[in-house]
Amino acid sequence: xxxIQLEAPFSEDKIRSLxxxxxxxxxxxxxxxxxxxxxxLHEGGDLPPGIRxxxxxxxxxxxxxxxxxxxxxxxxxxxxxxxxREEPYQADIIRRFRLRGVIGKGGMGARTLVACKxxxxxxxxxxxxxxxxxxxxxxxxxxVYFEREFGSPEAIWEIEIERFPVVVTMDAHxxxxxxRVLDSSKALLAKYL
Amino acid sequence: MSGLKPSLVxxxxxxxxxxxxxxxxxxxxxLEQEARGTIARSAMEIIERNIQMARHRSxxxxxxxxxxxxxxxxxxxxxxxxxxxxxREAVMEATRKGHLxxxxxxxxxxxxxxxxxxxxxxxVHLHAxxxxxxxxxxxxxxxxxxxxxxxxxxxxxxxxxSRDLEGCRRAILDAVVxxxxxxxxxxxxxxxxxxxRATGYEHSKRQFLRLLxxxxxxxxxxxxxQDVLRTANQLGIGPMGFGGKTTLLGVKIGALNRVPASYxxxxxxxxxxxxxxxxxxxxxxxxxxxxx
Numbered sequence: 243x244x245x246i247q248l249e250a251p252f253s254e255d256k257i258r259s260l261x262x263x264x265x266x267x268x269x270x271x272x273x274x275x276x277x278x279x280x281x282x283l284h285e286g287g288d289l290p291p292g293i294r295x296x297x298x299x300x301x302x303x304x305x306x307x308x309x310x311x312x313x314x315x316x317x318x319x320x321x322x323x324x325x326x327r328e329e330p331y332q333a334d335i336i337r338r339f340r341l342r343g344v345i346g347k348g349g350m351g352a353r354t355l356v357a358c359k360x361x362x363x364x365x366x367x368x369x370x371x372x373x374x375x376x377x378x379x380x381x382x383x384x385x386v387y388f389e390r391e392f393g394s395p396e397a398i399w400e401i402e403i404e405r406f407p408v409v410v411t412m413d414a415h416x417x418x419x420x421x422r423v424l425d426s427s428k429a430l431l432a433k434y435l
Numbered sequence: 436m437s438g439l440k441p442s443l444v445x446x447x448x449x450x451x452x453x454x455x456x457x458x459x460x461x462x463x464x465x466l467e468q469e470a471r472g473t474i475a476r477s478a479m480e481i482i483e484r485n486i487q488m489a490r491h492r493s494x495x496x497x498x499x500x501x502x503x504x505x506x507x508x509x510x511x512x513x514x515x516x517x518x519x520x521x522x523r524e525a526v527m528e529a530t531r532k533g534h535l536x537x538x539x540x541x542x543x544x545x546x547x548x549x550x551x552x553x554x555x556x557x558x559v560h561l562h563a564x565x566x567x568x569x570x571x572x573x574x575x576x577x578x579x580x581x582x583x584x585x586x587x588x589x590x591x592x593x594x595x596x597s598r599d600l601e602g603c604r605r606a607i608l609d610a611v612v613x614x615x616x617x618x619x620x621x622x623x624x625x626x627x628x629x630x631x632r633a634t635g636y637e638h639s640k641r642q643f644l645r646l647l648x649x650x651x652x653x654x655x656x657x658x659x660x661q662d663v664l665r666t667a668n669q670l671g672i673g674p675m676g677f678g679g680k681t682t683l684l685g686v687k688i689g690a691l692n693r694v695p696a697s698y699x700x701x702x703x704x705x706x707x708x709x710x711x712x713x714x715x716x717x718x719x720x721x722x723x724x725x726x727x
Contacts, residue, residue, distance in 0.1 A: 319498035370619035393547030
């Protein structure tokens, strides 16, 4: 299976060409953001100066980062966190920043799927728990924001990723692998009960 | 026990970075089950490579190094407050070294002081026994899989789950379908039938100390374990919920007496990054033997 190469800038056309089930490798700058960041943005909070999230990608991740010196960081482990927790916030944030991608694990719900379709955004599923394989694809940590306010795992880490392996599980056409598997597994379970 | 703290730091390092061999075997088996060219297969390949890399680099298998549970069996006369102090210090040191993420948050203020030590962290479960030996087991349980745990109070009408083993089966399988891939499958279920709301969950987690390959000594529970495992793996949820053959790597069920009015089924989910290790310590606190 040869993955599709997706490189920044993440244009709407590139995103709309992707379909559920596509294996993709992403290259470019992305920002980590999880519970505290999503709540903050959803409540109308601003991003610190320097972050260019518009038409960018957010990565649901709380990495283990060691600080080697001023503005020198080493990512020790960096897999995705469960995205479903951001469901109350994600659709608004996708629209506000015209996000092109959300990277996470476990998939998201109906409101996010609608926002993806409207805005031209896709949900990219990374392998949960694969903190080493994924940390290896982080070429550089460029900056960190909100570290003092939210703590290290909840901070916004600005990172450069290269050939970061993911699968499209929710596309910009309203299709969701998570919904499909949920429906089929429920139907099968009814048969085995 | 002057060697205790360094031994506990090493226990934490190894638990965080090295997959126990019984789980690794199960993962290799699951990888072979998935058809080539599928996204389920490539997820399993990434998982397998991740396990190798973490061990080789001595770095966390998963960045969520989880809630920290020490299970201690020690001879009567053990200095328990001393043990708990050493455990806290070992956790702080392991965090500074990057074996553990700064993972402990004050729920009132939202502050994370970066030490991993605070009320409830680490959790230390102490048990005195008549053996002269000291055994310390450690579970690191990530939040993603903890969040998909579920507790059922039988009967549950919507599931047609009555107060019997068939009702338990229905509740457990419902938990599997609700969890989908969100708990980082293929995972392992730890289940407790009975107990109360607190002891039920506690006992369900304790099932993760069992070897994946063991068999339940109670024939009824053994049958239920095998049945739930077989059925769950026919649901097509697969690795990460991508669809596929392996939804669960194992099912471990224990039971505690209940009061007549209550009938709880408590289900804990452990992700594929099943971090569990254990040591036997000598009287000086040095590691004598690894348990898994």
